[in-house]
Amino acid sequence: MSDVQIQQFREQIQHAAASKTALSIQGGGSKSWYGNPNAHTPLLTSGFHGIVDYQPEELVITARAGTPLATIEAALAEKNQMLAFEPPHFGAQATFGGAIGAGLAGPGRISAGNLRDYVLGTRLMDGQGHDLSFGGKVMKNVAGYDVSRLLPGSLGTFALILEASVKVLPKPASTASLRCFISEARALKVLNEWAGQPLPLSASSWIGSGDANADGELTIRLAGAVAAVQSATVLMKSTLGATELDPAIAAAFWRDLREHKLDCFHALGADDALYRLALPAACPPIDFSTLASSGTQQRVLEWHGQQRWWHGPADASTQAKVKAKAIEHGGHASCFRVGSNGVEQRFTLLSDQAHSAALTAVQAQLRKAFDPSGVFATGRLP
Amino acid sequence: MNTVAPPPDLLEIQALQAKLVSALRPILAEDGLLWEPEDTIPYECDGLAAYRRMPLAVALPENEAQVSRILQVCHAMNVPVVPRGAGTGLSGGAMPIAQGLVLSLAKLKKIVDINPFTRTAVVQPGVRNLAISEAVAHLGLYYAPDPSSQIACSIGGNVNENSGGVHCLKYGLTLHNVLRVRGVLMSGEIVEFGSLAPDTPGLDLLAIVMGSEGMLAAVTEVTVKLVPKPKLAQVIMASFDDIEKGGNAVAAIIAAGIIPAGLEMMDKATTRAVEEFVHAGYDLDAVAILLCESDGTPEEVAEEIGRMTAVLEKAGASGIRISKNETERLTFWSGRKNAFPAAGRIAADYYCMDGTIPRRHIATLLRRIQEMEKKYRLGCLNVFHAGDGNMHPLILFNGADMDEWHRAEEFGTDILEACVELGGTITGEHGVGIEKINSMCVQFGEHERELFWGVKRAFDPAQLLNPDKAIPSLSRCAEYGRMRISGGKLPHPELERF
Numbered sequence: 035m036s037d038v039q040i041q042q043f044r045e046q047i048q049h050a051a052a053s054k055t056a057l058s059i060q061g062g063g064s065k066s067w068y069g070n071p072n073a074h075t076p077l078l079t080s081g082f083h084g085i086v087d088y089q090p091e092e093l094v095i096t097a098r099a100g101t102p103l104a105t106i107e108a109a110l111a112e113k114n115q116m117l118a119f120e121p122p123h124f125g126a127q128a129t130f131g132g133a134i135g136a137g138l139a140g141p142g143r144i145s146a147g148n149l150r151d152y153v154l155g156t157r158l159m160d161g162q163g164h165d166l167s168f169g170g171k172v173m174k175n176v177a178g179y180d181v182s183r184l185l186p187g188s189l190g191t192f193a194l195i196l197e198a199s200v201k202v203l204p205k206p207a208s209t210a211s212l213r214c215f216i217s218e219a220r221a222l223k224v225l226n227e228w229a230g231q232p233l234p235l236s237a238s239s240w241i242g243s244g245d246a247n248a249d250g251e252l253t254i255r256l257a258g259a260v261a262a263v264q265s266a267t268v269l270m271k272s273t274l275g276a277t278e279l280d281p282a283i284a285a286a287f288w289r290d291l292r293e294h295k296l297d298c299f300h301a302l303g304a305d306d307a308l309y310r311l312a313l314p315a316a317c318p319p320i321d322f323s324t325l326a327s328s329g330t331q332q333r334v335l336e337w338h339g340q341q342r343w344w345h346g347p348a349d350a351s352t353q354a355k356v357k358a359k360a361i362e363h364g365g366h367a368s369c370f371r372v373g374s375n376g377v378e379q380r381f382t383l384l385s386d387q388a389h390s391a392a393l394t395a396v397q398a399q400l401r402k403a404f405d406p407s408g409v410f411a412t413g414r415l416p
Numbered sequence: 417m418n419t420v421a422p423p424p425d426l427l428e429i430q431a432l433q434a435k436l437v438s439a440l441r442p443i444l445a446e447d448g449l450l451w452e453p454e455d456t457i458p459y460e461c462d463g464l465a466a467y468r469r470m471p472l473a474v475a476l477p478e479n480e481a482q483v484s485r486i487l488q489v490c491h492a493m494n495v496p497v498v499p500r501g502a503g504t505g506l507s508g509g510a511m512p513i514a515q516g517l518v519l520s521l522a523k524l525k526k527i528v529d530i531n532p533f534t535r536t537a538v539v540q541p542g543v544r545n546l547a548i549s550e551a552v553a554h555l556g557l558y559y560a561p562d563p564s565s566q567i568a569c570s571i572g573g574n575v576n577e578n579s580g581g582v583h584c585l586k587y588g589l590t591l592h593n594v595l596r597v598r599g600v601l602m603s604g605e606i607v608e609f610g611s612l613a614p615d616t617p618g619l620d621l622l623a624i625v626m627g628s629e630g631m632l633a634a635v636t637e638v639t640v641k642l643v644p645k646p647k648l649a650q651v652i653m654a655s656f657d658d659i660e661k662g663g664n665a666v667a668a669i670i671a672a673g674i675i676p677a678g679l680e681m682m683d684k685a686t687t688r689a690v691e692e693f694v695h696a697g698y699d700l701d702a703v704a705i706l707l708c709e710s711d712g713t714p715e716e717v718a719e720e721i722g723r724m725t726a727v728l729e730k731a732g733a734s735g736i737r738i739s740k741n742e743t744e745r746l747t748f749w750s751g752r753k754n755a756f757p758a759a760g761r762i763a764a765d766y767y768c769m770d771g772t773i774p775r776r777h778i779a780t781l782l783r784r785i786q787e788m789e790k791k792y793r794l795g796c797l798n799v800f801h802a803g804d805g806n807m808h809p810l811i812l813f814n815g816a817d818m819d820e821w822h823r824a825e826e827f828g829t830d831i832l833e834a835c836v837e838l839g840g841t842i843t844g845e846h847g848v849g850i851e852k853i854n855s856m857c858v859q860f861g862e863h864e865r866e867l868f869w870g871v872k873r874a875f876d877p878a879q880l881l882n883p884d885k886a887i888p889s890l891s892r893c894a895e896y897g898r899m900r901i902s903g904g905k906l907p908h909p910e911l912e913r914f
Binding site: 265314 | 584589772773775804805845848861
């Protein structure tokens with residue numbers, strides 16, 4: 035069956051190449067709003083599913099692109115393992131290939147690493163219909179260029195991912211989540227101090243209102259050996275006056291944070307945008323009050339402050355100011371989602387941050403190497 | 417050994433050399449350009465001394481601007497350039513090209529910035545791997561990747577080989593510990609890959625530059641992540657009377673949900689060789705010795721050592737010793753760390769291979785290697801990163817005997833092909849370079865290799881930066897295939913034979 039489907043993919047790609055048209059790769063469609071919008075013919079991968087190989091003692095799982103992410107996570111959970119980068123699903127239909135194409139990571143990213151770090155190998159189809167394999171199923175592999183790791187975050191603009199092998203990790207022996215109400219500045223200070231110490235910090239989130247002086251809700255997740263989590267819990271309770279969350283409530287919180295289901299992500303007005311800033315470690319609090327006077331101006335900090343979300347007006351002027359603010363602090367910004375009703379959700383990369391002129395040319399040539407006819411040139415990722 | 421004969425048209429080469437030297441001299445300090453044979457001979461090979469070639473000249477820039485100008489000159493003159501760090505590479509990746517320049521980055525050895533708050537260090541490519549950890553030790557931080565050559569190898573070379581080491585099972589490879597790389601394209605343009613932020617907009621080009629063997633850009637600056645130094649480390653030394661039991665124990669530890677800070681194995685031949693060298697008190701009757709390290713807080717280490725001990729006992733370990741203090745821990749490790757010099761004591765030469773296999777096939781590969789020892793009539797020491805399935809067989813031979821050297825080469829090639837057959841790869845961390853370029857024809861097909869060439873051309877359209885390394889041409893693979901007919905089937909039957 036899989037050979038038939040692969041042949042169908044090949045025919046669709048070769049037809050598109052011959053007719054000089056583009057195909058928009060789509061798995062479950064849970065992230066179809068993510069990336070610059072386009073109206074190209076979809077290349078559907080959801081029918082191409084199944085776990086191809088899973089050896090728990092190898093810490094590697096190989097699955098077809100259309101495999102539901104939930105299926106993979108369930109198979110891993112049975113063996114007490116997990117995808118440590120905690121990819122957001124943004125919908126029940128989320129697929130493995132879609133998660134890799136989007137390249138997004140969840141709350142554990144700053145301690146566990148990025149999705150790209152976990153990709154070991156891929157089987158892909160290029161813009162000419164060639165069925166190619168790169169990387170492998172082992173942890174260390176430097177044979178040839180690491181083509182597989184170019185794909186995460188490429189939003190289907192390079193090649194069709196057929197299968198991928200990713201590293202998985204054992205679930206931690208113990209976890210605990212703590213919560214307190216403190217200022218943004220203090221939260222950033224303690225998180226960065228602790229990140230420099232051998233403590234089992236696994237995730238952090240600080241949620242604050244538009245009032246820059248008001249305290250916000252800091253939640254910290256600890257994960258690791260039982261003894262390490264216990265001693266860190268004692269330290270953080272005494273330092274912050276934090277209380278420990280019920281495990282079920284904590285699990286739901288981290289899941290809802292990852293899936294943007296918390297209220298703080300949905301208080302968007304119709305003309306507002308959810309901005310994402312990616313920043314260097316130890317970046318101080320950013321004063322957004324000068325950027326706009328309207329909107330809820332809610333702020334969410336994750337990854338010890340290296341990923342920040344801000345609600346503000348979606349207009350071009352505010353976009354430019356947010357971008358400038360991120361660059362001023364050594365990072366970059368994107369307009370992640372627009373509007374409150376979901377219909378107008380869209381993501382616009384602030385493309386001129388992407389690379390220098392020299393590397394823009396390199397990217398264009400790389401795309402040509404994978405896809406000379408422009409089958410995957412949908413513009414979702416500039 | 418394979419010293420390549422000088423090219424036929426000596427006058428033409430000399431004219432090119434004179435022109436290149438004349439163009440580069442204004443860019444570099446007086447001692448920054450070498451072209452006399454007595455000066456350039458130290459650069460004729462890297463750590464793979466079996467392959468040697470004299471370059472036209474060697475440039476030793478002191479800063480990024482000089483690197484850029486040198487590459488501009490070579491680009492304009494169509495002269496190939498081979499970047500070189502400390503020269504510790506083991507696959508000939510920095511072997512010179514006869515009509516090319518060696519670009520030594522050894523003088524770029526400043527630690528530019530250490531930031532304890534962001535837990536990062538900005539270093540130039542010539543900084544030694546271990547020097548980074550030494551420079552930040554007082555802050556309670558260190559740089560985690562630790563290739564065996566870390567006392568000498570440079571961070572620029574680590575970027576180009578995506579090196580690992582004992583700790584990469586838990587802490588990752590160079591890829592996982594580098595945030596940003598500055599470099600110079602062959603055109604002379606200065607570029608940056610990655611960012612201090614957790615991601616960058618657009619395509620993730622840093623991912624493809626890592627491990628690219630100096631073929632996409634010359635590295636001029638690297639920003640690395642620093643991690644908190646664990647409060648304690650302790651190691652278990654477990655003996656096994658059967659290689660199968662030892663191999664299975666490795667898989668059992670991982671399957672139990674434990675990621676040790678280090679998980680290394682030595683076979684009996686290695687143990688005997690190193691014991692004579694370091695006198696660590698190894699169990700000389702053991703068929704295999706496994707070293708399992710735990711690090712973290714004292715409570716974490718106690719918990720993990722207890723769990724690992726239970727798994728090892730269940731896996732059939734014939735003996736278990738746990739280090740009682742730091743001195744004993746270092747003693748346990750001393751053999752593993754000194755396996756290479758120990759091999760050098762028992763044989764005139766040794767050939768270090770680097771293949772990776774799924775962990776569950778460790779015993780199978782070791783058995784196959786035992787058969788190959790008989791077939792090639794050469795000894796082999798096996799010492800490896802068991803936790804990663806990254807094997808480093810040391811094939812013992814006498815380099816003065818050409819027949820032995822050829823048998824050693826064939827032996828190595830067979831090991832790599834066995835790695836691919838078992839679901840692994842021909843190189844874990846040493847790179848392909850010139851050494852394994854034929855084996856690339858085994859692991860990758862025609863279209864995959866063509867895509868590699870497409871990647872190369874995207875960064876270096878003129879194909880002047882370390883060309884002829886790592887990625888084999890179609891004709892090379894056809895020629896290699898002609899010599900290695902498997903199962904009676906001719907590889908690449910579509911191609912004209914040479």
